[in-house]
Amino acid sequence: MGNEPTSYRERKVISIGVVKELTGLSERQIRYYEERKLIFPERSARGSRKYSFDDVERLMDIANQIEDGVQTFEIRQEMIRKEKNEAKKETVREDMLRGQLNAYFHMRK
Amino acid sequence: MGNEPTSYRERKVISIGVVKELTGLSERQIRYYEERKLIFPERSARGSRKYSFDDVERLMDIANQIEDGVQTFEIRQEMIRKEKNEAKKETVREDMLRGQLNAYFHMRK
DNA sequence: CGTGTAAGGAATTCTGACACG
DNA sequence: CGTGTAAGGAATTCTGACACG
Missing domain, CATH: 1.20.5 (Single alpha-helices involved in coiled-coils or other helix-helix interfaces)
Incomplete structure (x- = not known):
């Protein structure tokens, strides 16, 4: 029921610039999918978004669906x-x- | 013999600021241990250091040893x-x- | 030897908005 | 609806150096 250990896949440590490279998406797209509540990055002490490897995979999945015309x-x-x-x-x-x-x-x- | 898959533990995606938070070390310390060839971050397109989770663990190990007086x-x-x-x-x-x-x-x- | 710090520049990230369709 | 872009500010990261001991 708990989820304390937080595996490497789940730890939010990747900045948007790296996510951009990893996924091939634009910052605009990445932020927009957050606005639409499809991903939930954490924020660092001074407000920059931090993503996990899971988020990165989810983003690639989202991008594929959007390409297929899914809203x-x-x-x-x-x-x-x-x-x-x-x-x-x-x-x-x-x-x-x-x-x-x-x-x-x-x-x- | 190869090592193509590159697991989450090994992917260099974490910026020095996050490593600082994760390890409690100063940027100075983190860069110095690199200078002494103890860790080998990659560089992003425009030159900022990228670390892996493995690097983070290694850094914590290094810090412990230094605390113990190891050079x-x-x-x-x-x-x-x-x-x-x-x-x-x-x-x-x-x-x-x-x-x-x-x-x-x-x-x- | 290991670490702190001030210095100046370059690159990153953020938000809110206008635009197109 | 999904995405591009210009705008201005704030925070990040980098390097080389001086300092202490």
Whole structure:
């Protein structure tokens, strides 16, 4: 449930200039996808955006979809849909665990 | 023998400012350890240093050793010693493989 | 030897806006 | 809608040097 370790893929340490080189996108595009809530860079102490390798991959995926004519809000909806699905899976997993624990304690009565 | 894939740990994408935050070292220190050939950042198109996560870890290790009174040239010597050892291991591995292949072909004669 | 600092220039990044379509 | 661009300011990074010890 927690996510403290933060793998290399998830650590936000890459500046927009490097992201530009890595993805081939313009700064304008990168910032715009953030405006449309498709990516969520962190900010350094004095306000410059910091991206993770995951963000970079996500950006390349977004760029491909846009090339295919998909609009940003559609990409976003699909993103939200997937997140909900993940949350649901998580809930199901927890329910199963709870069920097993219950069964266990009843058994011991 | 090759090393094309370049994992996240090895990709040089982090600017000195972020390395400073991550390690707690000063820019002066970080640049000095490079001068002493302990780390090897790449350079971006217009000359700013780029570090990898591996470099960040190595820097923290270096800082610890310096705190313990180890001098930079000693750290470097130890580094070189380890590299030679790695190269040797690699050679041994190749020799063994060659030996096995030889044995195989002789057997088939 | 290892690190701090002031110096000046060059490159980076940021925001808000106008433009096109 | 998605992206380009000019604008001005603020922060970053670079190098070579002087300093201390």
